[in-house]
Amino acid sequence: MQKESKQTAIVVGHTHWDREWRYPIYKNRSLLLEFMDWLLEILETDEGYAGFLLDGQTVCLQDYLEIRPENRGRIEAQVKAGRLWIGPWYTLPDLFPVSGECLLRSLLKGIRYADEFGGYNPIAYHTFGWGQTAQFPQIYESLGIKYAVAAKKVSEERAPHCEFLWTAPDGSTVLASRLGHFGRQNGYFYLHFPVRLNNQYDDNVYAWKWGETGLAYHRADADQARTDYFRIDHEQGYFKENVKAAAQRTWDNMDKTMAQDWRLLMCGCDFSTPNPHLPRMVRDCNEAHPDIEFRMGSLEEYFKGLEERIDRSKVPVVDGELRDGEPCGASANALATRIHIKQLNKKAENVMIRRTEPLAACLFMNGHSYPEKFLEKGWEYLLKAHAHDSINGVTQDKTVEDNIYRLNQALEIGETIYDDTVAALIKRLDLSEFGEKDQLLLIHNPQPRPVREVIRLAVDTPQEENVWAIGAEEADGTPLEVQMISRDEHKQPVHDIEARPWPFLVDRHEVYLDSGNIPAGGYKVVRVVHEKTFWREEEWWPAMRKSKGGLIGTGTHILENENLKVEVNPDGTFDLTDKSNERSITGMHAFEDEGDTGDYWAYYPPCQNQAISSRGFESRIWMEDNGPLSGTICIEKIMRIPSRAEYGKINIQGYGKRSEDLVDMKIVSKLSLTKGARQLRIKTKVENKAKDHRLRVMIPSDIKADFSDAAGHFTVDRRHMVHEVDQAGKHYPEMALRPQGVFCSVSDDQSGLSIVNNCLTEFQLLDDERRTIALTLFRAVRNRICTESRVSAEFPDQLGSQILQTLEFEYSICPHKGSWIEGKAYPEADRLNARPAVMQISRNAAGDLPHSVSLYEIDNDSIILSTFKKAEDEEAIILRIFNPTATSQSTNIRLGFPVKQATMTNLNEVDLATLPVENNQLSVTLEKGKIVTIMLK
Template sequence: MNKKTALVVAHTHWDREWRYPIWKTRSLLIEFMDWLIDILENDPAYDSFLLDGQTVCVDDYLQVRPENRDRIAALVKAGKLVVGPWYTLPDLFPISGECLVRNLQTGIRFAEELGGYNPIAYHTFGWGQTAQFPQIYQDIGIHYAVAAKKVSEERAPNSEFIWTAPDGSELLTSRLGHFTRQNGYFYLHFPVRLNNIYDDNQYAWEWGKTGVAYHRADENNYQNDYFRIDHEDGYFKENVKDAAQRTWDNMDKTLVDDWRLLMCGCDFSTPNPYLPRMVKDCNEALPEIEFRMASLKEYFQGVEERLDRSIVPVVHGELRDGEPSHASANALATRIHIKQLNKQVENVFMRRMEPLAASLSMLGETYPTNFIGKGWNYLLKAHPHDSINGVTQDKTVVDNLYRLNQALEIGETIYEDSIAALLKRLDLSAFGQTDTLLLLHNPQPRPVREVVKVAIDTPRSEDCWTLGVVDADGTRLAIQEITRDEHKQPVHDVEARPWPYYVDRHQLYLDTGEIPAGGYKIVKVVNERTYWREEEWWPAMRKSAGGFIGQGAMKMENAFLKVEVNSDGTFNLTDKSNGRTIENMHHFEDEGDTGDYWAYYAPYKNQAITSRGFGSRIWMEDNGPLSATIGIETIMKVPAHAEYGNVKVQGYGKRCDRLVDLKIVSRITLNKDSKHLKVKTSIDNTAKDHRIRLMIPTDIQTDFSDAAGHFTVDHRGIVHEKDADGKFYPEMALRPMSVFCDASDGTNGMAVLNNCLTEFQLLEDDRGTIALTLLRAIRNRICTESRVSSEFPEALGSQMLQTVDYEYAIYPHAGNWAEGAVYAEADKLNAKPAVTQISMNRGGDLPTVASHYAIDNDALVLSSITKTHGRNSLMLRLFNPTGETQEGTVKFGLPVSKAWKNNLIETRGEELELLDGAVALSVPKGRIVTIEVE
């Protein structure tokens, strides 16, 4: 205990795909894993190897080398190969908190099949750390974390700190030291193995001297990297003493001075078979320090024995401190279409498909476990930090979009299969054989009433001119007709050829009436008026009761909001509950971006161009008593690209003089009784090297913003943390968000709800403007090493030369986000009611109206409902993002008999009282709760 100890951890950081596409990287993985397995099996001095906190590397390897599964399992069981707890290494902020939990569940299960998972939360990937990680890790039994990227030295002066979640959960955490996960690699490996000092600018390839390499020289591949094919065999023992001392000294920012962690690995680094010899030589060179190979588990055990916790600083909340380039702050808006598709998949999986399939499984239907598992596998493999952000070659982006599209199709297919299973079980005997029916499904845990746009087919033989919709109790539901057209639709039949179905298709807006929480109802379509199909002159005309929402071409109004569009394409929004009007809302700003995938840089000679300087075409597109839509088209003239010269430094350059047309079309929709204004915007991007942001003035003066995060709402300053001189990084003021961001002064609030955005900023202007990043168009450069890039100037995928669509809503409210029930309002965009047209079915046992689950407190947010892994039971997860304890009841309209409070990896805990199908909960602030019912 009196001797200083240096614990050397052998590891690698293995991006599943980054600098190279998936199969090139897989080839490198096979070479690496073959080598690693041989070393670990044959060198008893090689204590262990940390496989980067993930398990997908093993999964990928075994797809090509399945014969080596037993060898790997033996190494994992022996503690020689340390895997997990993650499956893939996700970037956090572009994906949901629920996906992080499913990733950990998958990684832990896979690792346990091999022999056990790493009990340390090793998280040196991800560009920032979510505030709820201490609670998530503690809940599954992990009590220590390594979290580099990114907590500042101002908050954590030494490596060790107590990381605290919103609910008060704590983790003893290390941020490592200089060069974080690479300190031993750069300071010890480079001098001893390569006779080189990495940070002395001597590291460079010498042709014919350094090693054997090849480079594709043909016109299609010459931009690719060189590849070395031989292994380094040098060993410079004379450098050991200085290198070992320097490595030890550079970990001096620690509260445990005699017990230091030396991480010997790097991105794509090999196992280094010389490492045990290096450790032995370090002991000879510095006898006052004991160097030995070890694991992270052993390191934290020693820290716990030596550390006085009372002197350890406490760090609250998310770890996402500057510099922006070190925190990869602005990759959130890079290749935004990947994040948009991911959010679409997440909503299909967790807000629609899983809840219905799991509910039906409690009613005796088969749960498609393997089918759903295949979809999750595609989704989780889309989440590695480089993949989800698209900071890669274009081919990798195509691959990742493929995965997400496969997951999307699987999710939609299983949802349709679940609808079919429900249809077979419905007792529709109260309806006629030829009735046309609609199944309205509400996945939200509260009753909803919405105006939805639907298309209803009626048999052409009925000559239906005007139709109506009737609720179960005979109440007429309001509709607003849009179009009627004639179609021939195929009807698939497994025992025949597709049947032609001749129909009249009626597109309309439908007031759904109330749909039960977490359930469904059946409504009937009726033919209100027929017509003579052959008549060409003076056909039947439609009547109207008036009460249109739209007034003229530039104004809309319902019971809660009034919208007046201005000639420059902005609009004035009035909250009728308090008479407050926000003028000149919703304009766009375009400026140069000469940065990289990871951080935004404005060029030296920037131009910030506003859409308000261009005329707009404005029209009323839909109008009626249920919904009105105004279209606004603005064509901005913006610089075509940036001019860099030969300088690669970010921020250099200017916007060029040549201009191109940038067309932006927004459709703003106001529905009856809606408290938010819906917007769909489409950008036809024709320019390079720029950033487009949407500006939403709030006229609220506040120093803080709030945004939905991972099982919490993140409360952040208007600027990032200032240093002792009052300075800050402006790019770090661009904040992550999931389904909403919000500004409030305590009396009034303004939220932007969305299902497709990731980054916003509350500006320091006189109007409290929320600026939402819509896209970044940037060069295709990959940071291979700090002095050299892999560059693909002819690959233009990162320039986003395409049409990008967005859906969001503007929601003025009283009080703060919690008082304004902003989370529940955001659900209306992310868990929309779904409408399915169905035909008659007799002999079922299920009612035409049902609620499967409900939560009676909108402050408690539903995260997921699914079937418990390996058991015939239902798992429901919710969380309390507010700052106070919330009381609530979860009611199940399903045949349930027992309930338990589980942890996040679904281990049963205490049994809960279940009374009349309901569980009463008292949920402390910031707490995540998982309930199992059978």
């Protein structure tokens, strides 16, 4: 360890630049242009200005150069000179609403984009977002990043010093700093405010004085009156007399550092300027404090000096995610605001990552071109939607509309590429064994394991064939079971690039199909069978349906298959029996509605709250469809709930009461059970007409466990139902609201209950007698943006945050033995998130690919597929898997295409070691918590 004779303060000039937040994208873009023009001028004209940290992202450069393309060379010059530090992120994503794979793609894109300018900042600067994921140390270490600034959000109880060794589930470690009070703004609030503004930020005297503070304007039009005032001149003040005290206070801000003679002062804030006076302030600090050397520098310089001064063996170790309370600091509940954004994002992610990229990658390995540029466009839309304020919708309504547009573009691009890829596959199929006029079904299974599924689909038969009922069979003639739902007549256009659309007159048969076994990561073709024809002109006494019995539904309130039994109760709840261990759970699936007088970031119940249960309202129950393959029971509830919250003239969070005015909230849940399924699928539709409330669905587990498990980023996060109990035995109840990915679960040594989803983000394991899992469906809140701690941007006429619309949710309840591992929670979640897709196709006899094949298979369900895509920089394929369990796991990976070489790479896709491949198969062992990336050539 080294100790200099003089104490040193590394002063880093920086900004935090939200791509959009308080203002929509192009208002922010205008501010960005002013900021970047000014920054470049300062860096080019002031040699004493050592450098500037452009947040942790690179998308702001892309946004700037879209308007100022002529300045690209100026930016490159400053990056290469080591005076402008950019990246490693592309955007600054919020973590918990998006998948781990998307976080990694943002890093890969950010690193490559920064390299175009001369290189990226090799420090994991992640002071944005609300919490830090447990696997970040492994991700950063694999990318060659050794240090992290992680101010949000680790408590002083876990990290008593500023510095800590942050450790991932696999044991990977980075040296991290939580900085001091005010985090990334410690130098800005303590030094900048007194010296430049003659003000103490935290003394509560910071306020605008008309005619004294500066030149400002405000739109006075009636429809613009709620917009902010804007100052349009630059601050000219400089109060040298405040330097000594301000510099000392700033230095003391990091008094809990383990390197007392080496401290980091971050001089920047949200949307802050480059501050051309910063070199002068540094000089004046040195003059006022000759015992401390203040100098402008970089995060890299700071961590290098820190490493030289500390003994790592004495640095506290912090394991796992950084998401400590209190709730406002961790912003625990932004997950459930504007839930429709998160739902659309999950849909786009699933199409892009779980379906489109894997099929395109498999065709690429079979000699087909890869739609690289098209996919890049889709990913750009998707990643830009993940900026932390954008994905959470803690913004004005216009910004939400912009973000929904991006997600819809990503979704459309993903679906379009998938269609094109399927078309390319069909052209390669050899279907000569089928009849020329056969109607065929191509079933694609993107899951890395063979599956058998009951699929709902629509099959068209030509009207001239007068088909009344259809069946299906495997290519070898083995019958597949079909359950009829409906039959209708349609005229369908057939697009032809060399003609006008052809009219195709069809009978459309909507059916359930027992798919039989679908190969892992592959596809198969089945034949549609015409079971019965009819006389189209006949209006009376058509052919009646026949049945073998064995229906899933009994009466109007019971569903039962080989594994589960569901009995619906008069109050709209149901009892669920798991036949594998004869365990029954009663009274499941009640709804609970509470008031919410909080803000975008944190849930606050009003002082005079009303928690209203759906059990108190009448139920309408009916069987919607029923047969040997699938049965569906519908439950309708109309809850009478308060129409809004009443605040009076006080805007304090938590103040107020629920109104006496009531509105109807209609909830319809459809419970579906299919043949052989181990999960009860539920689709819930909510017609929300009320404001200022939170709706949750209550699912008791009857499992005496104190911990829950939830899918996270490349891991499963285990959390206690009560978060951070202090010495007085108190805790923050809202911190027990937990993020979840595709499932949450509770278990003991004997039994478990997992809830899988494709559209939810938040849950809570309640500390009640039944250990109820409460799934948050949505929070409806005011449009109130935290501009500064004492003033808000208020938009009462913008009601998008109240979600006055119809919302739909899909999730499944999976009772099982043992933990989420024994219950195969990830494979069950795949049934919702990577479900098989079906295409009706005609016969192609000129291809070279078989009618059924497995393209990739992972034979261990505890090893999870993260991505299967083309490599970033090479003509190769990337297969990324991870082991979320606490034990070592081995797997065989079988590939359905020729592989000449396989190499283990880091997450940046740099080769580490060669893997043996034999007969297109390789064996891999993953230690606990490990993420493994394999390149296939």
